[in-house]
Amino acid sequence: MHKKKPLLSLCLTRVRNHPTILPHNQTIDQNTMHREPTADWKNSLKNSITSLNELSELLNIERQHINADENATTNFPLRVSREYISRIDSANPNDPLLLQILPQAQELNNAPNYYHDPVGDLAANPLPGLLHKYHGRVLLITSGGCAINCRYCFRRHFSYADNIPGKQGWSAILNYIAADSTIEEVIFSGGDPLIINDKELQVLIEDLENIAHVSRIRIHTRLPIIIPSRITPNLVSILANTRLDSSIVIHCNHPNEIDTSVSQALKLFQSTKTALLNQSVLLKNINNHAETLIQLNKKLFSCGVLPYYLHILDKVSGAQHFDVNEKEALELMQQLRIKLPGYLVPKLVREDSGAPYKTAIS
Ligand SMILES: *Cc1c(COP(=O)(O)O)cnc(C)c1O
Numbered sequence: 001m002h003k004k005k006p007l008l009s010l011c012l013t014r015v016r017n018h019p020t021i022l023p024h025n026q027t028i029d030q031n032t033m034h035r036e037p038t039a040d041w042k043n044s045l046k047n048s049i050t051s052l053n054e055l056s057e058l059l060n061i062e063r064q065h066i067n068a069d070e071n072a073t074t075n076f077p078l079r080v081s082r083e084y085i086s087r088i089d090s091a092n093p094n095d096p097l098l099l100q101i102l103p104q105a106q107e108l109n110n111a112p113n114y115y116h117d118p119v120g121d122l123a124a125n126p127l128p129g130l131l132h133k134y135h136g137r138v139l140l141i142t143s144g145g146c147a148i149n150c151r152y153c154f155r156r157h158f159s160y161a162d163n164i165p166g167k168q169g170w171s172a173i174l175n176y177i178a179a180d181s182t183i184e185e186v187i188f189s190g191g192d193p194l195i196i197n198d199k200e201l202q203v204l205i206e207d208l209e210n211i212a213h214v215s216r217i218r219i220h221t222r223l224p225i226i227i228p229s230r231i232t233p234n235l236v237s238i239l240a241n242t243r244l245d246s247s248i249v250i251h252c253n254h255p256n257e258i259d260t261s262v263s264q265a266l267k268l269f270q271s272t273k274t275a276l277l278n279q280s281v282l283l284k285n286i287n288n289h290a291e292t293l294i295q296l297n298k299k300l301f302s303c304g305v306l307p308y309y310l311h312i313l314d315k316v317s318g319a320q321h322f323d324v325n326e327k328e329a330l331e332l333m334q335q336l337r338i339k340l341p342g343y344l345v346p347k348l349v350r351e352d353s354g355a356p357y358k359t360a361i362s
């Protein structure tokens with residue numbers, strides 16, 4: 001069953017009107033905000049593609065030749081940046097980037113063993129905006145929007161509406177973290193946490209800096225790939241100047257996702273101690289080829305990014321056509337181990353609801 005909820009339009013409105021989980025003492029002065037020149041990345045976000053007609057126009061393919069189904073957008077809209085589209089080969093109907101964003105009829109099949117909450121998020125959601133599943137780290141739903149709607153997204157049915165904490169909610173989250181001295185690491189996730197302004201991000205970080213037992217922050221984001229201009233020198237310096245050790249885990253699935261603008265953006269972190277890692281989802285017809293994964297990890301390394309996780313697809317309803325079974329995944333891993341230095345081989349993992357960590361498959 002699909003919820004009848006226009007997820008993204010809802011989220012983006014929310015992102016715009018209620019700048020996420022601003023702490024109690026912080027107000028955004030809309031007038032000041034409007035006087036500031038709009039950053040490139042915000043324009044890119046605003047100019048995102050959200051209709052199949054626009055997509056076909058940009059790709060220069062007639063609408064009827066795009067293998068898309070409008071009905072699949074009802075619950076989970078099309079959304080993608082122009083930057084990402086520019087890396088699609090429009091002569092290839094099975095382009096691996098296109099397949100990640102194209103709403104297709106298969107999404108409407110109700111496959112057995114695929115769920116709305118495939119990884120048990122709801123059971124680990126003690127406060128709106130906070131997921132606490134694993135020892136030592138908590139995950140914050142820092143925003144309800146993304147700059148792309150990946151069709152296989154494991155949170156494609158997640159109720160962001162119930163998980164935007166607001167100002168009071170942010171105080172509650174801070175109190176929760178302060179009261180549990182086992183929490184050393186705070187992960188900003190979402191949605192995409194980099195969809196919020198640097199200023200808001202900085203305030204969140206400063207509040208966390210005040211909790212002595214928090215020593216690390218981590219940002220899970222796909223924005224460096226989708227809108228590379230989001231990596232501003234200011235963002236880099238915010239992370240360089242906090243007392244917290246920082247890491248950014250980007251999400252990149254295919255070497256074609258990395259062009260010069262992406263690699264230049266990532267290289268802005270080169271002189272800092274922010275660790276750059278990548279997680280990918282193993283996706284049928286997109287990256288389930290050893291050579292693709294080998295090229296991906298080599299290319300990422302040349303941008304200063306080390307592999308972290310290669311995820312088996314979470315069993316989220318609507319995404320069953322992307323699934324690669326574990327036997328095939330293990331065979332691919334064997335090829336990667338043969339061809340790559342050990343440090344360029346990602347960890348193959350699966351997320352099991354209720355497990356105390358991501359389950360390694362080897
Ligand atoms: C994946 C995940 C994490 C991070 O797990 P690591 O193994 O540390 O990368 C933390 N919290 C939640 C809720 C997660 O889903």
Ligand code: SF4
Binds near residue numbers: 147149153154190
């Ligand atoms: S970037 Fe991540 S959270 Fe956003 S739609 Fe893609 S998979 Fe989902």
